Amino acid sequence: MTPLTLTAVDPRTAPAKPKRTALVPTLVLILGSLYCLIPVIWVVIAASKGRGELFSTFTFAPGTGFLDNFKELSSYRNGIYWQWMANSLFYAGGGALLSAAVSAAAGYALGRFAFKGREFVFKLMLAGVLVPSIVLTVPQYLLLSKMGLADSYWSMLLPSILSPYGVYLVRIYAAASVPNELLEAARMDGASEWRIFSRIAVPMMMPGLITVFLFQFVGIWNNFLLPYVMLADDNKFPITLGLYTLLNQGASQPALYTLVIMGCFLAILPLIALFLVIQRFWSLDLLSGSVKA
Amino acid sequence: MTSTPLKGSDLTAGPLADGTATSVRPRRLPRRGRSAPYWFLVPAVLLFAAFTVVPIGYAVWLSLHKVQVKGIGLGKGARQQVWNGIGNYTAVFEDSEFGHSVLRAFGYGLIVIPTMLGLALVFALMLDTPQARSAKFARLAIFLPYAVPGIIAALMWGFLYLPTVSPFYYLLREFNLPQPDLFDGGNLYLSFANIAVWGGTGFNMIVIYTALRAIPQEIYEAAKIDGASDLKIALRIKIPIVLPSLVLTFFFSVIATLQVFTEPMALKPLTNGLSSSWSPLMAIYDAAFLRSDIYGASATAVVLALATFALSFTLLRISDRYTREDRA
Numbered sequence: 001m002t003p004l005t006l007t008a009v010d011p012r013t014a015p016a017k018p019k020r021t022a023l024v025p026t027l028v029l030i031l032g033s034l035y036c037l038i039p040v041i042w043v044v045i046a047a048s049k050g051r052g053e054l055f056s057t058f059t060f061a062p063g064t065g066f067l068d069n070f071k072e073l074s075s076y077r078n079g080i081y082w083q084w085m086a087n088s089l090f091y092a093g094g095g096a097l098l099s100a101a102v103s104a105a106a107g108y109a110l111g112r113f114a115f116k117g118r119e120f121v122f123k124l125m126l127a128g129v130l131v132p133s134i135v136l137t138v139p140q141y142l143l144l145s146k147m148g149l150a151d152s153y154w155s156m157l158l159p160s161i162l163s164p165y166g167v168y169l170v171r172i173y174a175a176a177s178v179p180n181e182l183l184e185a186a187r188m189d190g191a192s193e194w195r196i197f198s199r200i201a202v203p204m205m206m207p208g209l210i211t212v213f214l215f216q217f218v219g220i221w222n223n224f225l226l227p228y229v230m231l232a233d234d235n236k237f238p239i240t241l242g243l244y245t246l247l248n249q250g251a252s253q254p255a256l257y258t259l260v261i262m263g264c265f266l267a268i269l270p271l272i273a274l275f276l277v278i279q280r281f282w283s284l285d286l287l288s289g290s291v292k293a
Numbered sequence: 294m295t296s297t298p299l300k301g302s303d304l305t306a307g308p309l310a311d312g313t314a315t316s317v318r319p320r321r322l323p324r325r326g327r328s329a330p331y332w333f334l335v336p337a338v339l340l341f342a343a344f345t346v347v348p349i350g351y352a353v354w355l356s357l358h359k360v361q362v363k364g365i366g367l368g369k370g371a372r373q374q375v376w377n378g379i380g381n382y383t384a385v386f387e388d389s390e391f392g393h394s395v396l397r398a399f400g401y402g403l404i405v406i407p408t409m410l411g412l413a414l415v416f417a418l419m420l421d422t423p424q425a426r427s428a429k430f431a432r433l434a435i436f437l438p439y440a441v442p443g444i445i446a447a448l449m450w451g452f453l454y455l456p457t458v459s460p461f462y463y464l465l466r467e468f469n470l471p472q473p474d475l476f477d478g479g480n481l482y483l484s485f486a487n488i489a490v491w492g493g494t495g496f497n498m499i500v501i502y503t504a505l506r507a508i509p510q511e512i513y514e515a516a517k518i519d520g521a522s523d524l525k526i527a528l529r530i531k532i533p534i535v536l537p538s539l540v541l542t543f544f545f546s547v548i549a550t551l552q553v554f555t556e557p558m559a560l561k562p563l564t565n566g567l568s569s570s571w572s573p574l575m576a577i578y579d580a581a582f583l584r585s586d587i588y589g590a591s592a593t594a595v596v597l598a599l600a601t602f603a604l605s606f607t608l609l610r611i612s613d614r615y616t617r618e619d620r621a
Contacts, residue, residue: 021424022425025418025422026427032434039491058463109331115327130548134577135598139351162344218440240445243444247451268445272441276433
């Protein structure tokens with residue numbers, strides 16, 4: 001230990017730390033950023049182009065039709081675009097909230113209690129991650145349609161609630177951040193298990209729960225297969241499926257391209273904004289427990 | 294099963310994982326609270342039963358049945374579900390279209406996975422270089438595509454592939470270079486792969502970068518004193534240490550690849566050269582809803598699930614063996 005502290009203090013023996021910019025890493029990172037930003041920049045610029053401009057002007061030259069495109073998209077079929085947006089918000093927000101609540105209870109139970117069958121339940125749920133989504137989605141659709149629930153808000157919400165990753169993350173988080181001594185003390189004072197959970201454990205697990213909420217929010221917002229299978233009524237579509245059907249109609253009539261592009265731009269805007277604002281709240285070290293759908 | 298699929302991530306989870314390791318065994322509860330954990334698990338278990346176990350069971354049941362039509366197939370009771378044994382399964386293996394879709398998914402994975410994870414590793418190592426400028430900005434920019442829904446990413450790239458609107462084609466035209474058709478044959482794989490790489494690199498980069506940050510800085514200083522270059526430190530110290538997270542990201546990438554659906558679905562309207570059963574998931578969807586053969590589709594889905602399980606356990610077995618050798 002001592003030599004290390006010495007080198008840190010004594011400038012003469014400290015290894016020469018080059019202060020100059022490392023050229024290759026900086027260049028690689030800038031190229032990587034460009035690659036990732038180009039489609040986003042393109043969609044911002046293309047959204048500003050009128051119908052004629054989209055095919056005639058240089059792709060990175062801004063156009064003049066931004067407001068017109070916006071108005072046209074907003075009035076397209078009585079503003080169905082904003083209905084899709086609201087639906088997405090409802091599915092993602094509601095689903096993620098419920099998911100965080102269910103994960104909180106289950107993760108707390110798995111992380112802070114020793115009981116029979118604990119590992120079995122945990123491993124079984126985790127194994128659920130490996131099941132291909134379509135293996136679940138098709139029978140889910142068939143079963144829900146037998147109950148008359150297919151093509152309803154429920155058919156989107158219910159299958160999105162349980163998140164094995166969420167349970168896994170909360171389990172780790174509960175075990176690390178909720179001290180047993182505190183729970184024991186509360187039990188000695190006669191607090192009920194529910195009260196201990198809701199008043200002590202949940203507040204302490206909050207950063208973990210926010211992470212679960214955000215992952216699930218992004219996951220549901222980005223999900224395409226589930227609405228594609230479940231929904232037929234386009235008034236209930238989320239934004240992903242709505243834009244997809246819009247492009248499907250537009251493939252034969254390029255006049256709709258400007259609407260689709262404007263739609264893409266507006267659809268990624270809230271998520272990117274949300275993302276930039278809250279990225280400091282994400283426990284990114286928990287990221288490794290979750291994966292993009 | 295000695296290890297859970299997410300075991301490797303404990304190594305990347307940093308201090309939290311350490312916490313689990315030491316305090317995961319809580320004391321036994323007094324009798325009064327014994328039933329509490331079960332109550333807390335009720336919502337999760339009910340949802341798991343209703344939306345995972347029952348659907349899987351139903352899919353297996355369907356896969357063993359078929360519809361028998363009596364008479365001309367009209368009226369009540371004319372269509373009956375009857376036992377079909379393994380008939381649907383033999384049909385799956387005789388169906389060359391499904392086999393082709395699996396091969397296509399593997400071909401696509403062979404492009405996507407090495408590129409995506411290679412880029413993610415390189416970016417993570419570059420981010421971890423202390424003298425790199427613009428690291429903070431780059432970390433955000435490269436992770437940004439994670440916030441873009443896959444289908445919208447595919448739509449945006451789809452436009453960028455269209456010669457009439459794409460800036461890349463504009464440049465090719467200006468310099469009189471040949472203009473490839475990105476929707477044609479082999480190029481199609483590259484077009485899909487690019488979308489997946491664009492969307493997935495940032496996420497994997499963050500996973501690897503988080504693992505890199507957990508390495509104590511003293512190791513590097515010691516290596517520097519011994520005269521090791523940055524490159525040597527990266528190859529000899531950093532990469533071996535983040536190997537478990539690389540294995541983890543590889544594992545999930547393989548599973549995701551088998552399930553490719555969004556990219557080909559999104560590009561389908563833009564081209565005629567794409568069959569409706571291009572990937573395994575598309576083939577199953579096609580059978581279930583476009584050909585209304587839910588029995589055959591279920592058998593195909595069960596085969597895909599079993600293949601995924603087999604692949605997963607093989608990968609876990611291999612990675613387990615590696616980590617054990619490391620310890621020895």
